[in-house]
Every structure is written in structure tokens, then in C-alpha cells.
Amino acid sequence: MPQVLVLAEQVAGRPTAPTCELLTFARRLGEPVAVVFGPDGESAGPGLAAYGATRVLWVEDPALEEFLVAPKAEALAQVAASLDLAAVLLTSGAENKEIAGRLAIKLGAGLVTDAVDIAGDGTTRQSVFAGNYTVECSVTHGPAVITVKPNALTAEPSEAAGTVEHVAVTISDAARTARIVSREPKQASGRPGLTEATIVVSGGRGTGGNFSEVEQLADTLGAAVGASRAAVDSGWYPHSYQVGQTGLTVSPQLYIAAGISGAIQHRAGMQTSKAIVVVNKDAEAPIFALADLGVVGDLHTVLPAVTEALRQHAP
Amino acid sequence: MKIVVLVKYVPDATGERTFAADGTVDREAADGLLSELDEYALEQALLVADAGDGVEVVALTMGPEDATAALKRSLQMGATAGIHVLDDAVHGSDALGTSTVLAAAIARAAPDLVVCGMASTDGSMGVLPAMVAERLGWPAATFGASLEVTATTATIRRDTDSATLTVEVPLPAVVSVTDQSGEARYPSMKGILAAKKKPVTVWSLADLGLAAADVGLAAAWTKVLTTTPRPPKAAGRVVADADGAGATALAEFLTAGHYV
Ligand SMILES: Cc1cc2nc3c(=O)[nH]c(=O)nc-3n(C[C@H](O)[C@H](O)[C@H](O)COP(=O)(O)OP(=O)(O)OC[C@H]3O[C@@H](n4cnc5c(N)ncnc54)[C@H](O)[C@@H]3O)c2cc1C
Numbered sequence: 001m002p003q004v005l006v007l008a009e010q011v012a013g014r015p016t017a018p019t020c021e022l023l024t025f026a027r028r029l030g031e032p033v034a035v036v037f038g039p040d041g042e043s044a045g046p047g048l049a050a051y052g053a054t055r056v057l058w059v060e061d062p063a064l065e066e067f068l069v070a071p072k073a074e075a076l077a078q079v080a081a082s083l084d085l086a087a088v089l090l091t092s093g094a095e096n097k098e099i100a101g102r103l104a105i106k107l108g109a110g111l112v113t114d115a116v117d118i119a120g121d122g123t124t125r126q127s128v129f130a131g132n133y134t135v136e137c138s139v140t141h142g143p144a145v146i147t148v149k150p151n152a153l154t155a156e157p158s159e160a161a162g163t164v165e166h167v168a169v170t171i172s173d174a175a176r177t178a179r180i181v182s183r184e185p186k187q188a189s190g191r192p193g194l195t196e197a198t199i200v201v202s203g204g205r206g207t208g209g210n211f212s213e214v215e216q217l218a219d220t221l222g223a224a225v226g227a228s229r230a231a232v233d234s235g236w237y238p239h240s241y242q243v244g245q246t247g248l249t250v251s252p253q254l255y256i257a258a259g260i261s262g263a264i265q266h267r268a269g270m271q272t273s274k275a276i277v278v279v280n281k282d283a284e285a286p287i288f289a290l291a292d293l294g295v296v297g298d299l300h301t302v303l304p305a306v307t308e309a310l311r312q313h314a315p
Numbered sequence: 316m317k318i319v320v321l322v323k324y325v326p327d328a329t330g331e332r333t334f335a336a337d338g339t340v341d342r343e344a345a346d347g348l349l350s351e352l353d354e355y356a357l358e359q360a361l362l363v364a365d366a367g368d369g370v371e372v373v374a375l376t377m378g379p380e381d382a383t384a385a386l387k388r389s390l391q392m393g394a395t396a397g398i399h400v401l402d403d404a405v406h407g408s409d410a411l412g413t414s415t416v417l418a419a420a421i422a423r424a425a426p427d428l429v430v431c432g433m434a435s436t437d438g439s440m441g442v443l444p445a446m447v448a449e450r451l452g453w454p455a456a457t458f459g460a461s462l463e464v465t466a467t468t469a470t471i472r473r474d475t476d477s478a479t480l481t482v483e484v485p486l487p488a489v490v491s492v493t494d495q496s497g498e499a500r501y502p503s504m505k506g507i508l509a510a511k512k513k514p515v516t517v518w519s520l521a522d523l524g525l526a527a528a529d530v531g532l533a534a535a536w537t538k539v540l541t542t543t544p545r546p547p548k549a550a551g552r553v554v555a556d557a558d559g560a561g562a563t564a565l566a567e568f569l570t571a572g573h574y575v
């Protein structure tokens with residue numbers, strides 16, 4: 001059976017939800033082989049085995065952390081060389097898409113970014129033009145290099161050997177040029193990650209700068225908090241929470257848009273959400289066209305009332 | 316110093332965007348314009364030119380005849396010259412083909428620095444800058460929320476989910492910048508008039524030493540099988556929030572849908 005290389009990501013020894021999703025897709029195409037980077041990569045072995053990784057190739061090299069992107073693409077290409085490869089799967093994200101692009105060149109492989117489905121015959125599905133079109137695509141040359149959006153399916157466990165092997169790579173001087181000269185960690189919000197969350201509550205200009213009502217509703221629902229660019233540009237919420245074309249793309253089970261008008265660039269980042277709820281005081285706001293439930297009203301009264309109702313309801 | 320800015324001509328996102336029969340983006344059906352995200356790249360290059368003497372800013376596009384509009388806008392904003400890679404054979408190129416052409420054009424233009432947008436607003440892959448750098452064998456500092464350029468280096472600030480990175484590369488290099496890097500200028504009346512006299516060079520594939528068979532739709536390693544418009548969404552329920560009716564409906568929706 002051909003092999004499918006999965007670039008695995010882990011936090012504290014546990015594979016992330018999108019990684020488990022990739023492994024689930026990988027099983028449709030062949031035998032999943034995980035690659036995991038970093039000094040503590042080995043610890044993810046059992047978690048990756050639980051989702052079907054037959055082998056876990058653990059690569060640690062200081063260059064992977066000291067330089068941007070290029071060393072990771074080189075490491076993957078070297079790992080791939082020893083496999084009978086059907087595909088390489090990575091989670092969509094700025095860095096992974098760059099790795100995928102470089103890897104496609106190195107492997108002489110077709111490239112698909114932001115897939116939302118992969119069929120057993122390798123046909124991919126993408127949502128394009130801000131979610132207005134669905135495109136099916138197949139790779140016609142070399143192994144397929146595919147980046148997949150988080151939340152594209154529900155990950156299913158499947159026990160496999162998951163034997164951890166330490167693999168040495170040689171990073172060239174050419175890949176050691178974009179030096180990361182400083183790294184300032186961001187403060188964690190304590191909420192679920194935006195792209196992985198099953199529920200996202202986003203606020204826009206209509207919040208008037210007060211995100212506490214958005215945050216309180218989010219916390220009652222165990223949701224992530226997002227923001228429109230107008231809210232970010234006003235300095236009300238950090239850019240890393242921006243949803244849309246130049247922020248993050250989310251595809252949760254439920255997206256709640258509060259005080260957001262629904263510009264095409266915002267819709268591009270949330271249109272594929274399974275269910276959409278809108279709170280906006282302007283009944284003409286274009287975002288209502290996407291809503292499964294729309295509430296025409298002031299978010300400053302609606303959100304606190306909903307939060308309160310849910311808290312009363314809670315056992 | 317010579318800076319090449321990669322600018323793409325894209326269909327207007329606020330209009331109807333569709334596909335042609337061959338599965339490529341229909342560039343005739345919708346009005347086109349310079350990708351808004353590439354204006355940020357131009358702005359950063361122009362800031363470098365404003366700050367120093369002898370900085371040349373060349374806008375480079377690959378695209379159909381109409382793509383010259385993207386160059387025109389770039390020249391109006393302040394670029395010194397334009398290069399248009401125009402050849403029927405590039406139609407339908409995938410990222411591998413496009414990066415092949417752009418890398419060859421950059422090699423021919425021989426700049427000290429290439430500045431790109433973070434992603435095109437139509438394909439929105441966000442991969443071309445990295446792929447062009449890979450082909451040129453040049454360093455790449457991508458997704459810069461800010462950019463600083465010296466005679467020998469470029470430095471960006473890059474935000475990731477978990478950290479803010481500072482990344483430095485020696486020149487020549489490829490960089491890309493995000494819409495966080497600073498608002499792009501509008502062309503001035505003077506700029507619009509001056510643009511008319513600025514040179515635009517047209518290069519064919521042959522000028523770049525590439526064969527038609529290397530790029531374009533036939534050489535693409537991905538094949539579009541189907542393109543389907545998203546079915547219009549069934550109208551949802553809309554509730555006016557009179558006397559708390561909206562909040563009640565929303566709370567019920569959340570409970571009934573087991574979101575709580
Ligand atoms: C190249 C480019 C990239 C972009 N990328 C993004 C992106 O990634 N993400 C993004 O979001 N945008 C992006 N934008 C910006 C986008 O075009 C819009 O400007 C932005 O999404 C508007 O944000 P908003 O809906 O919060 O604000 P507005 O459009 O001002 O809407 C505010 C809404 O709040 C409602 N409102 C006001 N007060 C209340 C209240 N008390 N209660 C309830 N409702 C209220 C109003 O009726 C209105 O509908 C981009 C634009 C460009 C050109």
C-alpha cells in the first residue's frame with residue numbers, strides 16, 4: 001500500500017485536533033506515516049498511533065526552529081525520499097502552505113491548498129471565491145501535496161503500530177537564511193483555538209469596542225472569540241483573532257456574528273460554518289443572508305440576555 | 316537599489332466571480348483590478364524609495380492583456396517602471412507554472428529585493444512568494460506585518476498564533492507583507508500624469524527562455540474537475556428583538572441545537 005505522509009502537530013504530547021483529522025483523511029489514501037518536528041516530538045507517538053499512524057518519524061534539528069519555513073520543507077523532502085508516497089497532507093495555515101509550496105517543487109508534485117474534503121481516489125474539494133463556489137480537483141503529477149482546513153471532518157480513532165523512529169536530516173546552508181532573530185510568545189487566552197473551536201463568537205464594529213459581552217457569551221458556550229477587521233483596526237481586539245480573508249478562516253459547527261455587517265472579506269473567513277447566527281441592529285445588513293437565525297437588535301442587550309438565560313438553564 | 320514588486324490583476328471580489336469552461340478563473344466576465352493586497356507590497360517598496368536615493372521600483376505582473384491595468388495603477392502610485400509577462404501559453408498555469416514564470420522574470424530583472432502581497436485575492440493560496448524564493452534559491456521573509464530594508468538586509472515582523480517573530484534575511488531576497496503593514500497611498504494627480512510617461516516592458520515566454528510546454532493549463536499538475544456555485548442559502552429565521560424576543564429565540568436555538 002502506498003504511504004501518506006502527514007505533518008503532525010502536537011501540544012504537550014497530544015496531537016492537535018486538525019492532525020487527527022489529517023490522519024483520518026490519510027487512511028482513505030493509503031498507509032498514514034506521521035512526521036513530527038521538535039525536541040519533544042517523540043511524546044506524540046501514542047496519540048498519533050491512536051489515529052492510525054503506522055510509523056512516527058521524529059525529526060529534531062535546531063535549524064527547524066532557528067529559520068523560517070525552508071528547513072521544514074527540506075526535512076520533509078528528505079523524509080519523503082524513502083517512502084512510496086501517494087500524498088503529503090498538512091493542516092492549512094500560513095506556514096504550512098508555504099512548506100507545501102516548496103515541497104511540491106522539490107518533489108515534482110501537484111499542489112492543492114485549503115481542501116475541505118479528500119476522496120479515496122485523491123479528488124479534493126475546495127471552497128473558493130469567499131465560499132461562493134465549490135471546486136473539485138485532482139493531482140495529475142507526482143504525489144499530491146495537499147493542505148487541509150481544520151474541521152473538514154470528524155476525526156475517527158483507529159489503532160496502529162505508531163512505531164517512533166528518530167530520523168536524521170541534513171539542512172543545507174541555502175535553507176538557513178531566513179533567521180528568526182527574536183521570538184516573543186503571545187499570551188494564551190485560555191479559550192479554544194479559533195480554527196479548531198466548534199463554536200466561534202465574533203464581534204465587529206457594532207461592539208463599540210466593548211468585547212466583554214462577546215467574551216462572556218463565548219465562555220458560557222466554551223467558544224472561541226473572533227473579531228472583524230474593523231474591530232481589529234480600531235485596536236479593540238488583537239489581530240491574531242481576526243476572521244476573514246486576511247485573518248483566519250474558521251469552519252465551526254456554529255458561528256455567531258455580533259455587530260458585523262458581512263463584507264465579502266469577512267464572509268470569506270466564515271461562510272463555510274455549519275450554522276450561522278447573526279445579531280445586528282440593522283435588518284438590511286448583508287450578513288443576514290447567511291443566517292440560520294438572525295436577531296435584529298442591539299447586541300448590548302441581546303448578548304447579555306442570552307448569556308444570562310443560558311446560565312440559568314445550566315444544571 | 317532595485318526592487319521588484321509582484322502585482323496581480325484579479326477579478327473584483329465585490330462583483331460576480333465565475334469560472335470559464337476550462338475550469339480557470341474567468342478573467343473576462345468580471346471587472347479586474349490590481350489585487351488590493353498587492354497595494355500593501357507596493358506601498359512598502361515605495362516607502363523604501365521615498366527614504367533613499369537611487370531606489371528603482373519595478374512592478375511585475377504575469378497575466379492577460381488586461382493585466383496591464385494593474386501595472387498602470389502601480390505606476391500611478393509611484394513605481395518607476397512596469398514589466399508585463401504576456402503570453403497566451405501561460406493561461407491556466409497553476410502555482411508551479413506561475414512560480415516558474417515569475418522566478419524567470421525576476422532573474423532577468425535582477426533586483427536586490429522582491430516584495431509580494433501576502434496572497435492573491437482570487438486564488439488566495441499565499442504560496443507564490445515562498446515558491447518563487449524556492450526556485451530562485453533566495454532567502455524568503457514572508458507575511459511581514461512590518462518591513463525594514465537596509466542596503467544589505469530585509470527584516471520583517473511576523474505574527475503567528477503563538478508568537479511574534481522577527482526575521483532577518485540577507486539581500487537579494489523575497490519578502491511578502493500583510494495588510495497590517497500600513498495603508499497604501501492613493502495615486503496623486505501628479506502621479507497619474509507622470510505614469511503616462513513611464514515605461515512598460517512586455518516579455519514573452521521566449522524572452523524568459525521558457526517553452527510553452529513548461530507552463531500553462533496543459534502543464535498544470537492539478538486538474539479542475541468541476542466548479543459548482545454554492546446553492547443559495549435557504550432563508551433563515553429572522554426575529555426582531557422586541558421585548559427580549561430575540562434573546563429568547565437565540566437561547567432556544569442554542570439549547571435546541573445542543574450547542575450548550
Ligand atoms: C484587502 C482587504 C482585506 C480585508 N480582510 C478582512 C478580514 O480578513 N476580515 C474582516 O472582517 N474584514 C476584512 N476586510 C474589511 C471588510 O471589507 C469590512 O470593512 C469589515 O469586515 C467590516 O467590519 P464590521 O462588519 O465589524 O464593520 P461594519 O461594516 O461597520 O459593520 C458594523 C455592523 O454592526 C452593526 N451594529 C452597530 N451597532 C450595533 C449594535 N449596538 N448592536 C448590533 N449591531 C450593531 C451595524 O448595523 C453594522 O452592520 C478587508 C478589506 C480589504 C479591502
Ligand SMILES: Nc1ncnc2c1ncn2[C@@H]1O[C@H](COP(=O)(O)O)[C@@H](O)[C@H]1O
Nearest residue numbers: 321322377431432434435440441442443
Ligand atoms: N500572476 C501574478 N503576477 C504577479 N504576481 C503574482 C501573480 N500571482 C501571484 N503573485 C504574487 O504572489 C502573491 C501571493 O499570491 P498567491 O500565492 O497566488 O496567493 C501575490 O500577492 C502577488 O504578489
